[in-house]
Amino acid sequence: MTSEQKHKVDYEAELRRAGVRITRPRRTILEILSGTEDHPDAYEIFRRAAALDPSISLSTVYRTMKLLEEHGAIQRHAFAGGPSRFEHAGEEHHDHLIDVETGDVIEFRSDKIEKLQDEIARELGYDILHHRLELYGRRRRKK
Template sequence: MENEQRARSFEAALRRAGVRITRQRAALLRILAAADDHPDATQLHQRAMAAGAGVSLATVYRTLSALEAQGVIMKLEFEGAAARFEPADQQHHDHMIDVETGEVMEFVNDRIERLQAEIAREMGYDIVRHRLELYVRKRR
């Protein structure tokens, strides 16, 4: 989904939740929609401030909470780190988290997907949804 379209989708979700769309909140939504990483609330606040949005950190948290409740963003809680966020409209992917730098990398691996489905089937289940997080360290 294109950034502007995603920002409009976020705005519509907030309106459905009864949240007023201020100039600051609209700027925050554009910043979130354009993020190509997995920002936390503080990072989004810093980006909004750098863009001149003048949004409070409390507004960032309230906005993220409302967007998550509407199902348009996903809250990612990785070990030992602040919650991060990503749009919920993305194709399924898993995450690798570098334990030294905190960098979050997305990946898709068909072998892993097939193996998970096979294991669930062998145990008499179908996978409804899943999340895979690999905590990694660069080889030296």
């Protein structure tokens, strides 16, 4: 089973557990999500799905994404200044660098940052339960 098939199966299982029928439009949306490695917003998911099935509506995309989020299958990110974007839930923890000019989202993981956050929380008398780090930047121009 490829990782794409695994994500699709997980999405379908989450919706079935919620008592939601897997309609043809929803199956198309799940296929789009299964093959997605970026962080698309609902309109981008709609655009990709409608290219495969013109009968899909934007409201179906929104309802499907809401169901998937409610059941922990996807994570919604509200990066500053833009629409909510989505990614697979359950992936290893990572942080995001958002290119303010292109909107590209770069995932990264830094043991240094993780250790520093733990150290700061400990010094303040806390244990970190969850965190999300978003860096906003612009690519350096070559001189």
